[in-house]
Structure formats: structure tokens, C-alpha cells
Amino acid sequence: MDIAEVAKASGLPASTLRFYEEKGLIQSIGRNGLRRLFNANVIERLALISLGRNAGFSLDEIGDMFRSEGLDINRTLLLAKANELDSKIKELTAMRDGLRHAAACNAPNHFECPKFLRLLRVAGKNRVRLVNKLKENKVKHT
Amino acid sequence: MDIAEVAKASGLPASTLRFYEEKGLIQSIGRNGLRRLFNANVIERLALISLGRNAGFSLDEIGDMFRSEGLDINRTLLLAKANELDSKIKELTAMRDGLRHAAACNAPNHFECPKFLRLLRVAGKNRVRLVNKLKENKVKHT
DNA sequence: GCTTGACTTCAAGTTGGCTTGAGCTTGTAT
DNA sequence: ATACAAGCTCAAGCCAACTTGAAGTCAAGC
Numbered sequence: 001m002d003i004a005e006v007a008k009a010s011g012l013p014a015s016t017l018r019f020y021e022e023k024g025l026i027q028s029i030g031r032n033g034l035r036r037l038f039n040a041n042v043i044e045r046l047a048l049i050s051l052g053r054n055a056g057f058s059l060d061e062i063g064d065m066f067r068s069e070g071l072d073i074n075r076t077l078l079l080a081k082a083n084e085l086d087s088k089i090k091e092l093t094a095m096r097d098g099l100r101h102a103a104a105c106n107a108p109n110h111f112e113c114p115k116f117l118r119l120l121r122v123a124g125k126n127r128v129r130l131v132n133k134l135k136e137n138k139v140k141h142t
Numbered sequence: 143m144d145i146a147e148v149a150k151a152s153g154l155p156a157s158t159l160r161f162y163e164e165k166g167l168i169q170s171i172g173r174n175g176l177r178r179l180f181n182a183n184v185i186e187r188l189a190l191i192s193l194g195r196n197a198g199f200s201l202d203e204i205g206d207m208f209r210s211e212g213l214d215i216n217r218t219l220l221l222a223k224a225n226e227l228d229s230k231i232k233e234l235t236a237m238r239d240g241l242r243h244a245a246a247c248n249a250p251n252h253f254e255c256p257k258f259l260r261l262l263r264v265a266g267k268n269r270v271r272l273v274n275k276l277k278e279n280k281v282k283h284t
Numbered sequence: 285g286c287t288t289g290a291c292t293t294c295a296a297g298t299t300g301g302c303t304t305g306a307g308c309t310t311g312t313a314t
Numbered sequence: 315a316t317a318c319a320a321g322c323t324c325a326a327g328c329c330a331a332c333t334t335g336a337a338g339t340c341a342a343g344c
Contacts, residue, residue: 002290003290016333034292058331075245095193100220109211
């Protein structure tokens with residue numbers, strides 16, 4: 001496939017595809033003159049990248065996951081990411097409940113509604129744990 | 143409180159507090175000479191901002207929520223945000239399950255594991271809906 | 285065999301959310 | 315009265331993830 005076909009099939013602009021290739025997230029299988037040629041399986045990979053981005057992973061993190069496929073480090077990395085997502089899910093759930101309550105509540109302002117504050121405090125607790133984890137990871141990696 | 147106290151209590155650097163003030167997310171209650179003075183309730187507000195940021199809201203979105211407090215538009219806005227979070231939660235849950243399965247799975251590569259692909263496809267479907275929503279919102283607002 | 289339009293590279297620009305630096309002001313302690 | 319740590323402003327810088335623009339290349343159709 002040439003870049004235009006991949007762009008159409010994936011919904012991503014050609015510029016993004018070149019950028020991802022440069023970053024090592026996808027590979028072209030060769031060239032026709034100057035023009036890149038891609039294998040059809042790049043579409044699936046791009047879908048995975050979009051999914052990962054949407055779940056809040058950086059391009060570098062996604063690259064790490066791909067690069068360590070099949071390795072043992074991969075399992076560890078994947079589980080760590082899954083746990084991170086668990087914290088995030090709890091936090092978003094508390095936030096969602098907080099917003100729904102705030103919309104329904106008739107306290108004059110949300111800061112004065114104990115239920116709202118309690119819901120958000122739950123989110124806050126998870127947040128702190130998550131932040132600490134991230135910091136630990138940063139320290140480990142540097 | 144002066145800015146250093148707020149910084150310490152909130153965990154945010156003074157530069158961020160000035161930046162938030164400039165953006166209208168917080169207000170100082172006056173000055174002592176050049177120095178900003180804050181009301182203690184700014185701490186709660188900053189916690190709310192951090193929470194919102196962590197839940198994926200932009201500073202502008204958070205500002206909108208504050209600015210429309212008590213108004214009817216606020217209820218609508220809050221519920222819309224809560225619904226957005228619902229989509230995001232579903233997506234993250236599918237992603238988490240996908241990652242956990244991938245870590246446990248012994249298919250030679252994840253693209254060949256039907257369970258993994260099915261899990262991610264669920265995430266993908268939610269994503270599409272979310273993206274469309276966001277696009278709609280953008281069109282509406284401009 | 286020539287045009288043309290889709291591709292190429294490389295550098296620079298964009299956005300959001302801050303941070304940093306230089307140079308100036310001032311409340312507080314000595 | 316003076317020193318100075320802590321504030322202040324304003325402009326510029328930084329990072330991620332792209333996008334845009336200019337200028338060049340070339341495969342394919344006529």
C-alpha cells in the first residue's frame with residue numbers, strides 16, 4: 001500500500017504516518033522510487049497506537065510496549081500499565097459521580113455540599129497514589 | 143495567605159498559581175504592596191482544578207465549569223462531562239482488560255490473539271463515539 | 285517525452301500548560 | 315536605615331505530538 005491508502009484506511013494524515021515512522025512506531029516495507037510502501041498489517045498497528053494514545057499513553061510508552069513484545073519485560077510493563085489504568089478508572093468514576101451529583105445538587109455552591117466534596121476526596125486519594133507511582137517510575141528509569 | 147503558603151498547602155509552585163490567576167481560574171483577594179493575598183478557600187478550588195486536570199479536562203473547560211456555577215448551563219455542562227467520562231471509563235476498562243490478557247496470553251504476538259483483538263475492538267468502538275462527540279462540540283463552540 | 289500531481293525531505297510553526305530568567309520592588313528583620 | 319529574601323512582571327523557553335511550508339523528485343498517464 002502507498003501512504004495515501006494507509007492514510008485513508010487509518011484515518012490518519014500522511015504527515016502523522018511519516019512522523020510515526022520516524023519515531024519507530026511503524027515501519028515501511030520498502031520504497032517505490034522515493035515513495036514509501038507499507039504492508040497492510042500497519043493498519044492494525046495504527047489502530048493499536050490510536051487506542052493507546054486515547055487511553056493516555058505517550059508515543060514513547062507505546063513504542064516501549066511494541067519494542068518489548070515477546071520479552072519478559074513486556075509482561076511486567078503491560079501489567080504495570082494495567083494497574084495504572086485501574087487507578088485512573090477509579091478516579092474517573094469518582095469524578096463522574098461527583099459531577100453527576102453536582103448537577104443534581106441544590107447546595108448554593110459545590111464547595112458547600114458535603115456529598116460532592118466526599119466524592120471528590122475519593123478521587124483525590126487515588127490521584128495521590130497514582131502521582132507517587134509515576135514519580136517512582138521516573139526515578140527508576142533515570 | 144500569601145502565595146508561598148498557598149503553594150505549600152496546595153503543592154503547586156507559585157508560578158502555577160500566578161498562571162492560574164492570569165487564566166481566571168483562581169482570584170487573589172487583594173495585595174499587600176505588590177504581593178498577592180489569597181483567601182484560604184483557594185486551596186479547595188485548587189484541589190478541584192487538580193482533580194479536573196487529572197480527569198483529563200483542559201484548564202479552559204474547568205474554567206467554564208467554574209464560571210457557570212449556579213447557572214443552568216452548568217448542569218448541562220456537568221452532565222455532558224459526566225457522560226464523556228463514562229465513555230472514557232468504558233474505554234479504559236477495555237484497554238486494561240486487553241493489557242492484562244496480553245500479559246497472560248501466549249500467542250506469538252498480540253495481533254494474532256483473537257481475544258486481545260476483540261477486547262481492543264470494544265475500546266475502539268467507544269473511542270469512535272467519543273471522538274465524534276468531541277468534534278461535534280468543537281463545531282458547536284466555534 | 286513531457287506534464288502533473290502525489291509523493292519526498294527538512295526546517296520551522298502550533299497548542300497547552302507551565303517554567304525559567306532577567307531585572308525591578310518591597311515588607312520584614314536587624 | 316539598610317539589607318535581603320521573597321514577591322513582582324514580562325518575555326522567552328520547553329515538551330509532546332503533530333502540522334505546515336518550501337523546494338525538490340519522480341511514476342504514470344497522455
